[in-house]
Amino acid sequence: MSHLSQRPEHAVVGLALPHESAALHVTGTALYTDDLVYRTKDVLHAYPVQVPHAHGRITSLRTEPALRVPGVVRVLTAADVPGINDAGVKHDEPLFPTEVCFHGHAVCWVLAESLEAARLGAAAVEVEVEPLPSFVTLEEAIAAESFQGARPEVRCGDLESGFAAAAHVFTGEIQFADQEHFYLETHAALAHVDEGGQVFVQSSTQHPSETQEIVAHVLGLHNHEVTVQCLRMGGGFGGKEMQPHGFAAIAALGATLTGRPVRLRLNRTQDLTMSGKRHGFHARWRVGFDADGRVLALDATLTSDGGWSLDLSEPVLARALCHVDNLYWIPNARFRGRIAKTNKPSNTAFRGFGGPQGMLVMEDLLGRCAPLLGLDPMELRRRNFYRAGQSTPYGQLVRHPERITDTWDQVVANGEIARRTREIAAFNAEHRHVKRGLAVTGVKFGISFNLTAFNQAGALVLIYKDGSVLINHGGTEMGQGLHTKMLQVAATTLGIPLHKVRLAPTRTDKVPNTSATAASSGADLNGAAVKNACEQLRERLARVAATRLGVDASDVRIAEGVARAIGPGDAQVAWDDLVRTAYLQRVQLSAAGFYRTEGLHWDAKTMHGSPFKYFAYGSAATEVEVDGFTGAYRVRRVDIVHDVGDSLSPLIDIGQIEGGFVQGAGWLTLEDIRWDTGDGPGRGRLLTQAASTYKLPSFSEMPEVFNVSLLSHAHEDGAVYGSKAVGEPPLMLAFSVREALRQAAAAFGPAGVSVDLGAPATPEAVYWALDAARRAGAAADEFAAGESVPAGA
Numbered sequence: 001m002s003h004l005s006q007r008p009e010h011a012v013v014g015l016a017l018p019h020e021s022a023a024l025h026v027t028g029t030a031l032y033t034d035d036l037v038y039r040t041k042d043v044l045h046a047y048p049v050q051v052p053h054a055h056g057r058i059t060s061l062r063t064e065p066a067l068r069v070p071g072v073v074r075v076l077t078a079a080d081v082p083g084i085n086d087a088g089v090k091h092d093e094p095l096f097p098t099e100v101c102f103h104g105h106a107v108c109w110v111l112a113e114s115l116e117a118a119r120l121g122a123a124a125v126e127v128e129v130e131p132l133p134s135f136v137t138l139e140e141a142i143a144a145e146s147f148q149g150a151r152p153e154v155r156c157g158d159l160e161s162g163f164a165a166a167a168h169v170f171t172g173e174i175q176f177a178d179q180e181h182f183y184l185e186t187h188a189a190l191a192h193v194d195e196g197g198q199v200f201v202q203s204s205t206q207h208p209s210e211t212q213e214i215v216a217h218v219l220g221l222h223n224h225e226v227t228v229q230c231l232r233m234g235g236g237f238g239g240k241e242m243q244p245h246g247f248a249a250i251a252a253l254g255a256t257l258t259g260r261p262v263r264l265r266l267n268r269t270q271d272l273t274m275s276g277k278r279h280g281f282h283a284r285w286r287v288g289f290d291a292d293g294r295v296l297a298l299d300a301t302l303t304s305d306g307g308w309s310l311d312l313s314e315p316v317l318a319r320a321l322c323h324v325d326n327l328y329w330i331p332n333a334r335f336r337g338r339i340a341k342t343n344k345p346s347n348t349a350f351r352g353f354g355g356p357q358g359m360l361v362m363e364d365l366l367g368r369c370a371p372l373l374g375l376d377p378m379e380l381r382r383r384n385f386y387r388a389g390q391s392t393p394y395g396q397l398v399r400h401p402e403r404i405t406d407t408w409d410q411v412v413a414n415g416e417i418a419r420r421t422r423e424i425a426a427f428n429a430e431h432r433h434v435k436r437g438l439a440v441t442g443v444k445f446g447i448s449f450n451l452t453a454f455n456q457a458g459a460l461v462l463i464y465k466d467g468s469v470l471i472n473h474g475g476t477e478m479g480q481g482l483h484t485k486m487l488q489v490a491a492t493t494l495g496i497p498l499h500k501v502r503l504a505p506t507r508t509d510k511v512p513n514t515s516a517t518a519a520s521s522g523a524d525l526n527g528a529a530v531k532n533a534c535e536q537l538r539e540r541l542a543r544v545a546a547t548r549l550g551v552d553a554s555d556v557r558i559a560e561g562v563a564r565a566i567g568p569g570d571a572q573v574a575w576d577d578l579v580r581t582a583y584l585q586r587v588q589l590s591a592a593g594f595y596r597t598e599g600l601h602w603d604a605k606t607m608h609g610s611p612f613k614y615f616a617y618g619s620a621a622t623e624v625e626v627d628g629f630t631g632a633y634r635v636r637r638v639d640i641v642h643d644v645g646d647s648l649s650p651l652i653d654i655g656q657i658e659g660g661f662v663q664g665a666g667w668l669t670l671e672d673i674r675w676d677t678g679d680g681p682g683r684g685r686l687l688t689q690a691a692s693t694y695k696l697p698s699f700s701e702m703p704e705v706f707n708v709s710l711l712s713h714a715h716e717d718g719a720v721y722g723s724k725a726v727g728e729p730p731l732m733l734a735f736s737v738r739e740a741l742r743q744a745a746a747a748f749g750p751a752g753v754s755v756d757l758g759a760p761a762t763p764e765a766v767y768w769a770l771d772a773a774r775r776a777g778a779a780a781d782e783f784a785a786g787e788s789v790p791a792g793a
Helices: 021-025 033-039 115-124 140-145 159-165 208-219 244-260 268-273 313-321 357-372 378-385 401-416 417-430 482-494 522-549 575-584 650-669 729-746 764-789
Strands: 044-051 056-062 074-078 105-112 127-129 153-158 168-176 188-193 199-203 224-231 263-265 281-289 295-305 332-340 433-447 456-463 468-475 500-502 557-558 562-565 572-574 589-597 602-603 608-610 614-627 633-642 705-710
Touching: 033 188, 033 199, 033 263, 044 115, 044 244, 044 268, 056 105, 074 244, 105 115, 105 153, 105 244, 115 575, 140 281, 140 295, 140 332, 159 281, 159 295, 159 332, 159 572, 168 357, 199 208, 199 244, 199 589, 208 224, 208 244, 208 268, 208 633, 244 263, 281 357, 295 313, 295 357, 313 332, 332 417, 357 378, 357 729, 401 417, 401 433, 401 614, 401 633, 401 705, 417 433, 417 614, 433 729, 456 522, 468 482, 468 522, 482 500, 500 729, 522 557, 522 562, 522 572, 522 575, 522 589, 562 575, 572 575, 614 729, 633 650, 633 729, 650 705, 650 729, 729 764
Parallel strands: 044 263, 199 224, 295 332, 468 500, 633 705
Antiparallel strands: 044 105, 056 127, 074 105, 153 332, 168 281, 188 199, 188 263, 281 295, 433 614, 456 468, 456 589, 557 562, 562 572, 602 608, 614 633
């Protein structure tokens, strides 16, 4: 067992504790970025001037009318930027554009004494635009060959020989929609400049260091002249990894130019129309199976909708290609990717970061092909599971493949799948207009950032003379419980009670050069860095205790707030006394921790290597009931077994599994984003601009029975205290919902019918699927009747 994963006795990690801010959340006393406005004097409010064209060149921008609006102080334009007029790391996102690239693109910002004055000032700005051709849909962009960025390709084996040996070859395609993050807290930033010219930005960001970098280069400053703090976020889900940077830069620019604090907070409609979403994809595939239903070859082309700029589209596509295989060994494969350039907001990171899109291709084709092969979908999936010694198409050995079958078998047993399958068959036989379906699917998700350099983290831990401890780390809290886990890691490593430890807000002047809190790596990276800092302190204190106890430092153990020596005797030193002694002996009581993930190798050009530290596994069984008249459905029961290693905080992890599953079910069944694709003046406009038109999962969509359990005996060697990531993998367990809907729709038709189901599988899409199944049954009946008619009749 590695030093990093070894868990001591009396550990605080592993305890089922509530979220560290739970009481603040439920009482409404938790502060978010925009709440800080009311504690700040003389704040100016920023408001965007959005242009209602999908694509066009700005020919005139007149800001003078805005300055005549009472309360307006200034209008920010490109002429005000002292540094680089760009908000993206790819330098393809002008902060103040001369070309409108999507409907609602902000071209300048109004600063005013009140939000209402800023709104009126923005409405007074006059913008003239020369319309340009636009691509709103993915199909339009593909037809026009409007692409951007790299075109990666994953290869393994010999594709043609694989297809030549196949007993069955099928082709198909699928297009699936994007997804809105719909975090409760919209994008927000509050900036001010102190007497020394230091810029301080409060930002709702998952990546404070990159926000710092973008703000600095817009202002023409060095990074050390800008400090970014993230107190907490009201949700992020990836939507605040890249896209907060420009908003923070606007606030900082305004504060720099006016000498007053500037607040920027998007309202819900602005957030929906200006910020990017999960990438929608189109996929075309050709698959070959042997006579027993094992995959021999798969050729797939995935095209993502990147929107108007690259943002994170390249790494999202790379991860999608690395997750097409999901749980299944594919000996001969070619996965090609490309990014469409469309006139929409730039799509960005979203929980799963391309993994869900890649896996959906595989799960969809297996669901469609199973009836054509005469196999139960569960059996087809199981036959193709990875086994020991097999590697992914990009060359990484799949460690612990037995956990695929372990989670699967536990779900099948706990969920009483065999019994319920018989009951569903009986129910469907007795009910003509209502059908039920049951599906089991699994997930294998790689944990680490695609870019190897991002797999590092720092921490700063301070022990004060009274024995209290303050920890700083580079991760951000967006409700996922990262701070809770970090408190538990620090208390465990130092050997003290949890109440002795407090956590400071995330800020760039405490821990520099941090990676985004993303890729499900927050606890792995920051936990290891916190542990490293605490180990340094514990070793120093052990030497102090050894002198007091008259033993060697290696024989000192600190646990439950007391230092003791190994062996007989009851001599001990209390933690507070130990710390005071260390201070008097001039022992350093602060430490900077660091961690870099070992064992990673990735060649982005060849798309080959071992980009992931490990894989997280899980399985889910979902039962649904579908109304044959409307396609409306309800989720009757969900059973999940998920692998989180040795959990750092079980209550937090179970909450993450439940939330991730429900968010995935929303993407796959409810959340149907619509755009104006006509040729009128509203072309490119987002039509689903509010919760009234964009359907989010709610209590009514929750499973009637929802059973979640953690895989036992799942220690992960080489990870902090043996734990595994939990943020993203559970989202993909929701494939079971869509596959159960496919099963229920198929039940309206003849045995063996293959159902093509839309994504999202809205009630409308489910209705068309079950209607197609019915028509297939009617056609079969007509054919059978025709065969029985005597010749010449």
